[in-house]
Amino acid sequence: MPRTRAEVMLDVKDAVAVLTLNAPDRYNALTLAMCADMVEAMDEVDRDPGIGALVVRGAGKAFCAGADLSTLSRAGEDPLGASGFTDLSALYETFVRLGRVTVPTLAAVRGPAVGAGMNLMLAADLRIVARDARLISGFLKRGLHPGGGHFTLLDRVAGRELTAAMALFGEELDGEQAVRAGLAWDVVDAELLDDRALELAGRVAGDPELARAAVANFRRETGATPMPWDVALQFERTTQMWSMRRG
Template structure:
């Protein structure tokens, strides 16, 4: 439905999932996260789907967690509604990382915080050369969450991950491709077509694609601790930072 915040289109075995909340730059709310997970469940239930492209409407790929959601969580991060709401946002991009088909993120505009986690959760990224990729947690007074350090460093290494996640370096799509954060950097109007082209190759044999990507993920990452464990390491620290931020402001 056009008024849904997460859209699904299936074309030739490729599921195109579109974030559709441009008025808030596709920032994730608990409700949007739940809708996203439901769409991924639908994709997994369809044996005719062999790949997935994630894209977004508007000028931003994803601006991270919705500001009001973060503010509400900051009042008492351990309270049931806050805990569940932030958990839903974590679960959304983690679920993308577990979807049964190969995934390609088609990234235009800005990706910040949890929006970075969303694109990092994909198996492959095609980005606009003028995209703005920003970790942004510390600038907001927040500790990173969602296993951010693990899923970022597995792609670009410790040095570049430190530059972005700790020292606040922002990169564009061209630099992302140079660092290995993206497979290709293209003009914005070419990004989705290229992502669909790549996805269509895997989708030509959906059964093989599902088996291959499952083993690809087991064999290639993340290193050191698992993504799931990293999420649990980071969550208490992020909750503390939310509470501190609320008390300070």
């Protein structure tokens, strides 16, 4: 049976956990409470040795439209103050926690994945996208410096050229373009997205113990970047906070 939190659902079947962002009325934009529920759900996955893979998806027509505007507004009131720092840390922790889940992780992306939503998608080990996906960095368009290790996450998946195109120059990708650019593994029609994600997750989840051992070494051996992700996250924080204080 699904275990339901306020706006996060965790369903486990046949050794595959499915974490659903369940706030479709705001395109699954992240609030602090939602982030806390996601971290709790991922902790639950790690505690269950019978789970061999995790799929992250969004309810409705979007994967995740980024951070909720009210969350950003509160942090922007005094981004150098303790509460602003804490709020951003809670948001960032969601991406980092997904990157550290002890089973292979897969993001199933339909509709918009914007800003923090892109970070969440990029934190997974693999991405499957719908043809209607819209991948948008979006930070600079809002007058914000990227946060959450955005440059590092993009670069380790698809390289420097695409990182510059999206994060600096505002290029947007649909599902087909994302696969061609190396940002996702497969693209399917939206109605087939969940089935394709579960198919892939089911392959590795059949032996949960082996899946956990394999993904740990996969992460150690791949995705090297000039700056570690956790360092990049802190490196970006000061400039992002500065960008919030302008005006």
